[in-house]
Amino acid sequence: MxxxxxxxxxxxxxxxxxxxxxxxxxxxxxxxxxxxxxxxxxxxxxxxxxxxxxxxxxxxxxxxxxxxxxxxxxxxxxxxxxxxxxxxxxxxxxxxxxxxxxxxxxxxxxxxxxxxxxxxxxxxxxxxxxxEFLVGDLVVTQNTSLPWPSSYLTKTVLKVAFVLHDPSNFFHMAYFLYSWDFGDGTQMVTEDGVVYYNYSVMGAFTVKLKVIAEWEQAQPDGSKVVMQKTGDFAASLKLQETLRGIQVFGPTVIQSFQRMIVTLNFLGSPPLNVCWRLKSECLPLEEGECHPISVASTAYNLTHIFHSPGDYCFSIRAENAISKTHQYHRIQVWPSSFQPAIFAFPCATIITILLAFIMYMTLRNSTQQKEILELADFFYSLPPLPPMSDKNPEPHSGVRCCCQTCCGPFWLDTPSEYLEIVRENHRLLPPLKSVKTYTV
Structure with a gap:
């Protein structure tokens, strides 16, 4: 069609x-x-x-x-x-x-x-x-298998290479000069696009490279001129120390209901992702078995209170941008001699005894005062005493009698002493005669 x-x-x-x-x-x-x-x-x-x-x-x-x-x-x-x-x-x-x-x-x-x-x-x-500039890439590699991009190990050789993008092979006759700056104060000039460098300290660095390409180009009149192209390239590096291990400082034996503090020292570069869990056996932590926490330093304190006796194991996992490691810490928990449930009963008993003692003392004082008042009423109800003899007068007896009669119950030990004083002051019975004794 x-x-x-x-x-x-x-x-x-x-x-x-x-x-x-x-x-x-x-x-x-x-x-x-x-x-x-x-x-x-x-x-x-x-x-x-x-x-x-x-x-x-x-x-x-x-x-x-x-x-x-x-x-x-x-x-x-x-x-x-x-x-x-x-x-x-x-x-x-x-x-x-x-x-x-x-x-x-x-x-x-x-x-x-x-x-x-x-x-x-x-x-x-x-x-x-x-x-108008050179086109290429700055490639950094290291003889390690790291899952994190742009992260590398300190004290391990780095290979830094410049790869020129020239599919048409236009610069095959050019002469190249490379000026390197590794970001830590080290600079060098080479004729090769590949260098090897070792960073001794951790941190973030930027590798800078300036490339100069020169070649001769023929002109229509048969002469040759020197042509030049330049390019500036950079690559960001994060140098870290591998996480070599975890040091655990803490008790290995503790009683229940006691607060335990465990200090973790990480032998590696922060920041770190730390995850820990208590288990009955020392086994590695699986993914998602615990919630990771971010630690910005090389030390971290764990606190825990054990409520039940037994054998436990702290399973600890830590990782940074370079590597990960596990560590374990066994601890034995004994029954505590200081149990809150056991301590509550003696406390209640002591408080009850104190309250009973206070009530007893209050009732005892009120009963003693009542007996003293009844005794005083008894003596005031006796018949009048015979006239006192002029012999052996006792000066200032009135004051002493009054004081002892009124205040005696408060500073004498027993009612019998009080009775004796009353007899002496009031001459209750004539001498050398039979005496009736009242016992209270």
Missing amino acids: GSAVWCRLGGLSLRLVCLLSLAPARVAAGLYELNLTTDGQATTGTQVTISATLVANDNSSLTLPASAQLYHFHWIHTPLILTSKMENDLTSTIGVVSSVPGDFPVSVWVTSADCWMCQPMARGIILLSFT
């Missing part, structure tokens, strides 16, 4: 007949696509290669014949200079060069080989970047 396209140009009618026997234009649109690849950023004056491959769309069940004679690739690369072009099966490859830096788009589309003016089967566009 064929389709005709009429175009009017300068008053002339031009009839173009496009035959798309395999893929008609109205069917081909959207069923195919172009995969574009390039060898990346380049230096001005060097060649960049671009490849375009026609493939069926992922959602299409159509297949393409491998004959390159059925399709034609159309490229637009201005202002880049085309240096080469090659087509193979369903792939077209071109080489372009730029004399000025910048970003330049390159587009391509595919039509049937017999109908250039027909609707494209697929389109593609890519952006090329050119710079």
Whole structure:
């Protein structure tokens, strides 16, 4: 089936007949696509290669014949200079060069080989970047297998290499000079793009490299001029000490209900992720078995209170950006002689005894005062005493009698002493006569 396209140009009618026997234009649109690849950023004056491959769309069940004679690739690369072009099966490859830096788009589309003016089967566009400086990478490697990027060991040799990006081999005749700065005060100049260096201290460092490339280029008049390209490169390094182990300082025997403090000293570079757990046996910690904590120093204190006696083991795991390690600490917990439940009973007993003693003393004092008052009432109820003899008068007896009678109960030891004093002061009975004794 064929389709005709009429175009009017300068008053002339031009009839173009496009035959798309395999893929008609109205069917081909959207069923195919172009995969574009390039060898990346380049230096001005060097060649960049671009490849375009026609493939069926992922959602299409159509297949393409491998004959390159059925399709034609159309490229637009201005202002880049085309240096080469090659087509193979369903792939077209071109080489372009730029004399000025910048970003330049390159587009391509595919039509049937017999109908250039027909609707494209697929389109593609890519952006090329050119710079006036050298293009390359600074690669740092070490003879260790570390899972963390940009992390390296101190006191271990580092290999630092510059890899020039030159797919077209443009600089194969150039002379290179390398100026290195390792960030710790060490600088050197070499003619080789590979150096070996050993950092003795841990920390963050930046390796800086300046590359100079020179070569001779022939001019149209037959003369030669020296051309030069330069480039500056850098790589960030994090030098750390491997975690060689964990020192554990703490008791190995303790009683239950006592607070235990264990000090951990880490032989390695912080920051660290530390994880610990108590187990009945000393076994390594599995992933997710405990919650890790971040430690910014090389020492950490663990505190724990054991509630049950038995044999325990502290399983400790620590890791930094370089390595990880495990450590164990056995501890035996004995039954405590100081149990809170046992201590509560004697405390309650002592408090009860103290309260009973206070109540007893209060009741005893009130009873003693009552007996003294009853005794005083008894003596005041006795018959009047006979007149006192003029013999052996006792001066100032009134004051003494009054004081002893009123205040005696408070400074005499027993009621019998009080009774004796009352008898002496009041002459209760005449001498040498029988005496009636009252016992209280």
